[in-house]
Amino acid sequence: MLRLPRLRYLRPATAGEAAASLSKLGSRAMFVAGGTDLFPNLKRRQFEPDTLVQVPPLKGVRRVDGHFEIGATVTLAEAAADPGLRAALPGFAEAAGLVSSPPLRNAGTVGGNLCVDTRCNYYNMTYEWRKSIGFCLKKDGDICLVAPSSPRCWAVSSSDTAPAAMVLGASVVLVGPDGERELPVAELYRDDGIEYLAKQPHEVVTAIRLPAPEGLLTAYVKLRRRGSIDFPLAGAAVALTLDGPIVTGCRIALAAVASHPLEVPEAGAFLAGKRLTDETISAAAELAAKPARPLDNADLTHFWRKKMVRVIVERAIRQAATPSTT
């Protein structure tokens, strides 16, 4: 059996207490919410904390002043089924509904999805497998097995909801031992496969705030091998505003093509002021795909994944604009 390591399990009553525990214990402890990312990783000994600190229940999807505020422990299934979210921000609701599989979405949380670990074929393996092939930089080793001459880790950011939140200009509420702050989702990530989060390790994500202005059109399109369960091989999130046939604003962000969710502002800027036609959509998708740099460390070939980025961006733009597309 693949068992969890011996652990202490703490259940603080509030986010402030959870943050205080983690700040006291340092790298020996980690937060756990649904555990659907962390428990497999712990079973494979990708982390070795001796204490888990449970994120206390932070429930509810609320609409406040043109925003949605989603508690960090709202499950992906709850977010995907929320009628208000589905109507106003289908892109985010769809992204939540496309994560993993139905039983995992009943446990996995929105906060956990934003903080989900980066992934790599050489890393998401059991301890014995990693030991036999030689450990890598991200855990226990000192070279990158995908890019051996590289000083850094290129593990892939695999959150589906992060790019969907980014294109909305969303932010997270973080609670630390000394209080609360708000951080744009765009600033939550770093371009590094190991230190992939820019928040302090002891800061708890307590909520995510999603702006939902009238008339915003959103979509998320995901590429994966099995539509039923797999992590994204690429994902495209789009948020669009139209004035008649003319695009007045567009943001596009990609999942799983870098160590962080990748916003591609050039593509959005290109569409602004233009009509959506086959030509403009395809040109924008071309621009969006340019900075995507999939490596040979996820499922299927990275050449094909790179090619498919253009295709899913096109689909996402069309889906967002429907029924207004020409």
Next chain:
Amino acid sequence: MRSELDRPVQRELTRLRVNGEDLELYLPVHKTLLEVLREDLKLTGTKHGCELGECGTCTVLVDGEPQLSCLLLPLQAEGRELTTVEGLAEGAAPHPLQVAFAELGAAQCGYCTPGILLAAKALLVRDPRPSRDGIKEALAGNLCRCTGYVKIIEAVELAAERMS
């Protein structure tokens, strides 16, 4: 990795409600619900497959919704209503899903069956006459290596028909 076994085992009194029965168990906190069901409660109907969330054979119902017992700690399930495949039958009478699965040959090796029965039961509570796509979606987290799924889907349809 090496120093793990030097760590003390934290045990806690854990209150679980399994198939309608209230239990108080003194459990190591790092043991998964799957391990506790099989090893401590001898409810071996719940199967262990990948133990990493990928196959669904360890599915149990938590407050009526399917979750993976290989990725759930008993402490996280306190205060929730747990149902395993052993809790599906009404006394001696098998659940209509079980009857339909047996009649149509929807179980071959049977390893995926407990998880699929529970996921299907949750579906039929939510949606008594599901579409084919609805069935496929509800069972999307459960792998079957034998049947090719067609008979499973037909069995869920048959049970739905008989139950409504």
